[in-house]
Amino acid sequence: MRYSIPMTQAFHERPLTRRHFLTGCALAAAGCTLGRADPAAAPAATPLHEALFYEKTGGLGVRCGLCPRGCVIPPGRHGFCRARENRGGTLYTLVYGRPIALNVDPIEKKPFFHVHPGARAFSLATVGCNFICAFCQNYDISQAAPGDVAAPLRTPAEIAQSARESGCGLLAFTYTEPTVYYEYMADCARAARDLGLGSVMVSNGFISAPALAALAPLLTAVKIDLKSFSDSFYRETCGGRLQPVLDTLKRLTAGGTWTEVVTLLIPTLNDNDDEIKRLAAWMARELGPQVPLHFSRFSPLYRLRNLPPTPYATLQKARALAMKEGCQFVYIGNAPGLGGEATACPACGKVVIERLGNRVEANRLKEGHCPDCGKKVPGLWS
Ligand code: SF4
Known part of the structure; x- marks a missing residue:
């Protein structure tokens, strides 16, 4: 299925806030990279739920069509909203069933x-x-x-x-x-x-x-x-x-x-x-x-x-x-x-x-x- 996506913004264009900069420093110190999937960090009991409204872009990349931002997301990375992540060419929602x-x-x-x-x-x-x-x-x-x-x-x-x-x-x-x-x-x-x-x-x-x-x-x-x-x-x-x-x-x-x-x-x-x-x-x-x-x-x-x-x-x-x-x-x-x-x-x-x-x-x-x-x-x- 294809979607009309009027604006494309890649995952890396989100400005870094001070809090996420500090979080990134902490993750880097621990050997992780901000924005990169860390399967070991995912709660074991979280059932992964495949996202709706995305298409494959070739290789293992995907383009999310849920919002007009149209994030192009390489494998192992998340979209601008951080709520959707490409794992091996499949886009998943990371927040399904997780109200805060x-x-x-x-x-x-x-x-x-x-x-x-x-x-x-x-x-x-x-x-x-x-x-x-x-x-x-x-x-x-x-x-x-x-x-x-x-x-x-x-x-x-x-x-x-x-x-x-x-x-x-x-x-x-x-x-x-x-x-x-x-x-x-x-x-x-x-x-x-x-x-x-x-x-x-x-x-x-x-x-x-x-x-x-x-x-x-x-x-x-x-x-x-x-x-x-x-x-x-x-x-x-x-x-x-x-x-x-x-x-x-x-x-x-x-x-x-x-x-x-x-x-x-x-x-x-x-x-x-x-x-x-x-x-x-x-x-x-x-x-x-x-x-x-x-x-x-x-x-x-x-x-x-x-x-x-x-x-x-x-x-x-x-x-x-x-x-x-x-x-x-x-x-x-x-x-x-x-x-x-x-x-x-x-x-x-x-x-x-x-x-x-x-x-x-x-x-x-x-x-x-x-x-x-x-x-x-x-x-x-x-
Ligand atoms: S819903 Fe999230 S991942 Fe999808 S296009 Fe919008 S900001 Fe990007």
């Missing part, structure tokens, strides 16, 4: 504001990401390699069962980038579906078209981080590209998957009026005015500790600009009480869902309709 985080969260925390308000989501992640965002909130796990973090084996059936026993109606693939644990995510979603549970993905949207097409039917909803509307921001601050993310958003909405968008507003980097207006206008035009847009407040961390938190005025202005560009549901996140958390009826303007932070304070919807004017409010409400 399991939590019960409110669905509003993801955030989804138009998906089963107040629902509990059984949230999980493995290590790994195909981006290297300088502002990542979870860099300690997203930028970790398999083996860096304790990860006891949990089968998809066990995950689904734990979710049900926790009173959760949904699984949420979140915290790191679910695309890099695609095979595990898909099998967990299938196991959840078998128990009558749904699944949501919280993603950077950097996923290839064939992989998304196969995954979307398994998902109830998807939240995409649209980190900026500038390709240079994506390249310089995230190690990614903008256009593949826009393509993912268009594919999701065209395919009928409920989609919400989050943009973290970072002072001086992506918070200028023109960029916000262009982002919102594109969303309203290409995705439709009903797609919720969440502007989230930045806090200084990881490699952007030099920047201040997003001013409240910037968030409020961004919300006003986006609504003026035609987005009907624009929210403010990480700023409880600022006034950007309620859902208003798009026809009469009355508040139909009140929230404070991640908590639903009141839900006045009547079977998805405004109780005052009867207008249907877009979302998954039942």
Whole structure:
């Protein structure tokens, strides 16, 4: 099977972080090389799981087609995300069945504001990401390699069962980038579906078209981080590209998957009026005015500790600009009480869902309709 891979980046192009430099020094001292397969280091009980979406490139090399990075991986090496490794000409996922985080969260925390308000989501992640965002909130796990973090084996059936026993109606693939644990995510979603549970993905949207097409039917909803509307921001601050993310958003909405968008507003980097207006206008035009847009407040961390938190005025202005560009549901996140958390009826303007932070304070919807004017409010409400 062949795939269209718009961007190719070899495994060795990932910038080395200080932590991985130090890890590499330690491994070198122990006779190992960072990024090279060390079969002896693999946990003996880890069942290897062959990856989906790759092709052989001749000899024992492979090209991964899971995300637009399209890593070309020689034998004995892993891809940019570190989660997939070529062993003897076969690409394996190293994170299948190895969650490093399991939590019960409110669905509003993801955030989804138009998906089963107040629902509990059984949230999980493995290590790994195909981006290297300088502002990542979870860099300690997203930028970790398999083996860096304790990860006891949990089968998809066990995950689904734990979710049900926790009173959760949904699984949420979140915290790191679910695309890099695609095979595990898909099998967990299938196991959840078998128990009558749904699944949501919280993603950077950097996923290839064939992989998304196969995954979307398994998902109830998807939240995409649209980190900026500038390709240079994506390249310089995230190690990614903008256009593949826009393509993912268009594919999701065209395919009928409920989609919400989050943009973290970072002072001086992506918070200028023109960029916000262009982002919102594109969303309203290409995705439709009903797609919720969440502007989230930045806090200084990881490699952007030099920047201040997003001013409240910037968030409020961004919300006003986006609504003026035609987005009907624009929210403010990480700023409880600022006034950007309620859902208003798009026809009469009355508040139909009140929230404070991640908590639903009141839900006045009547079977998805405004109780005052009867207008249907877009979302998954039942
Ligand atoms: S999923 Fe990982 S290995 Fe595959 S192309 Fe993307 S970064 Fe490379």
